[in-house]
Amino acid sequence: MMNSTEKSLPEKLSDDIIAYILEEQLQPNDKLPNESVLSEKMGAGRSSIREAMKLLASRNIVTIRQGSGTYVAASPGVVDDPLGFTFIDDKKKLTLDLLDVRFLLEPAIAEMAALHAEETDIRKISTLCDEVEALLLRGEDHTGKDIEFHTAIAMSSKNLVVPRLIPVINSSIPLFIQLTNNRLLHETIETHREITDAIAAHDTLRAKDAMYLHLVYNRRCLLDQKA
Amino acid sequence: MMNSTEKSLPEKLSDDIIAYILEEQLQPNDKLPNESVLSEKMGAGRSSIREAMKLLASRNIVTIRQGSGTYVAASPGVVDDPLGFTFIDDKKKLTLDLLDVRFLLEPAIAEMAALHAEETDIRKISTLCDEVEALLLRGEDHTGKDIEFHTAIAMSSKNLVVPRLIPVINSSIPLFIQLTNNRLLHETIETHREITDAIAAHDTLRAKDAMYLHLVYNRRCLLDQKA
Numbered sequence: 001m002m003n004s005t006e007k008s009l010p011e012k013l014s015d016d017i018i019a020y021i022l023e024e025q026l027q028p029n030d031k032l033p034n035e036s037v038l039s040e041k042m043g044a045g046r047s048s049i050r051e052a053m054k055l056l057a058s059r060n061i062v063t064i065r066q067g068s069g070t071y072v073a074a075s076p077g078v079v080d081d082p083l084g085f086t087f088i089d090d091k092k093k094l095t096l097d098l099l100d101v102r103f104l105l106e107p108a109i110a111e112m113a114a115l116h117a118e119e120t121d122i123r124k125i126s127t128l129c130d131e132v133e134a135l136l137l138r139g140e141d142h143t144g145k146d147i148e149f150h151t152a153i154a155m156s157s158k159n160l161v162v163p164r165l166i167p168v169i170n171s172s173i174p175l176f177i178q179l180t181n182n183r184l185l186h187e188t189i190e191t192h193r194e195i196t197d198a199i200a201a202h203d204t205l206r207a208k209d210a211m212y213l214h215l216v217y218n219r220r221c222l223l224d225q226k227a
Numbered sequence: 228m229m230n231s232t233e234k235s236l237p238e239k240l241s242d243d244i245i246a247y248i249l250e251e252q253l254q255p256n257d258k259l260p261n262e263s264v265l266s267e268k269m270g271a272g273r274s275s276i277r278e279a280m281k282l283l284a285s286r287n288i289v290t291i292r293q294g295s296g297t298y299v300a301a302s303p304g305v306v307d308d309p310l311g312f313t314f315i316d317d318k319k320k321l322t323l324d325l326l327d328v329r330f331l332l333e334p335a336i337a338e339m340a341a342l343h344a345e346e347t348d349i350r351k352i353s354t355l356c357d358e359v360e361a362l363l364l365r366g367e368d369h370t371g372k373d374i375e376f377h378t379a380i381a382m383s384s385k386n387l388v389v390p391r392l393i394p395v396i397n398s399s400i401p402l403f404i405q406l407t408n409n410r411l412l413h414e415t416i417e418t419h420r421e422i423t424d425a426i427a428a429h430d431t432l433r434a435k436d437a438m439y440l441h442l443v444y445n446r447r448c449l450l451d452q453k454a
Binding site: 018078089094108160164 | 238241245248249252281282285286302303304305306308309310311312313314315316317320321324325327328331332335386387388389391392395396
């Protein structure tokens with residue numbers, strides 16, 4: 001999918017730096033060697049290393065902290081809007097199509113979460129559920145916390161892929177909230193609470209069904225608005 | 228998810244260029260104005276514009292063709308490995324977890340494809356089915372064509388999101404093929420053929436079930452190998 005024409009020196013070096021991160025098993029937030037060390041290791045000038053680091057930073061593989069150094073990113077390689085939704089014109093169809101995908105994924109993820117959630121996961125989900133509720137009741141923006149809530153559920157599934165997928169899919173939440181406004185206030189509070197309780201009780205079926213309810217309310221609200 | 232510290236000038240300019248692409252409704256492969264035009268429009272030096280374009284190229288939003296100019300990428304914003312699977316150490320768990328996600332998505336996608344596929348979609352899926360089969364029978368590498376086959380099915384669903392998701396999820400196919408070798412030769416040929424026929428006949432249930440069969444054979448083969 002990347003431009004497949006011949007690579008520039010900084011592009012080649014950025015591949016070498018990725019290989020280095022993997023070989024040395026550097027973890028998220030680990031510090032990389034400084035420019036002169038890397039320059040020697042890779043047999044390339046310091047300015048080329050600096051160029052390569054800028055490319056890696058734009059792909060969110062490293063984070064450059066001014067005056068401190070270069071670190072492996074917190075979620076290396078996970079970029080903003082990785083599937084390019086910004087470039088899809090029809091935002092209404094995009095929102096409904098994202099909701100279709102949420103129907104396929106999120107009830108099953110809630111089920112997996114109910115099966116595998118540990119005590120710390122449950123505490124995290126409960127806290128986020130409280131925080132979203134408080135924001136909703138005060139009429140404040142709950143977008144970010146809502147995505148965190150659904151991501152915490154995905155983390156509890158212990159599947160390696162879904163926590164990386166859910167924030168991408170739930171980039172639709174700002175669009176929903178815009179389109180559904182606060183009409184879903186009580187339904188959201190109730191279904192979030194039921195999902196949280198079911199996961200805490202390791203009740204797989206109730207967790208799955210509560211997530212279905214949550215999504216059904218969202219879809220109905222969205223379709224009503226379209227009519 | 229991106230580094231949220233203050234942005235450099237080329238980073239800010241790259242945001243401006245994205246806004247420009249969207250405002251002007253530039254389409255994939257459309258040519259962008261040249262550096263001096265953009266430099267004037269954005270009120271920034273040509274070298275900063277050039278820097279910004281390099282950042283956008285590394286995110287696959289634009290493609291720089293030497294001697295020709297800068298173009299909107301073919302699938303703008305869709306980068307290689309957008310969910311950072313490269314940085315997950317445990318490839319065996321990753322493969323099984325990706326398969327779990329394929330179970331959630333692909334049977335439903337096959338069903339949507341059976342519902343919405345047009346004549347041109349069906350011809351494309353059939354051709355790819357033939358090509359994968361020929362490669363399998365000759366014992367040649369069918370990885371790329373296999374991903375194309377599953378992506379063509381996703382395209383036929385007419386959902387805007389799944390064709391962007393499936394190539395990411397099916398990045399697991401090279402891993403599968405490596406792990407399952409050619410043990411699934413006949414099962415793969417038969418289930419691919421059945422999926423294709425069911426979509427061509429607009430038979431939603433058979434399309435879904437055939438996809439389930441395909442995934443079950445894959446999972447069993449993978450789990451046998453682990454034992």
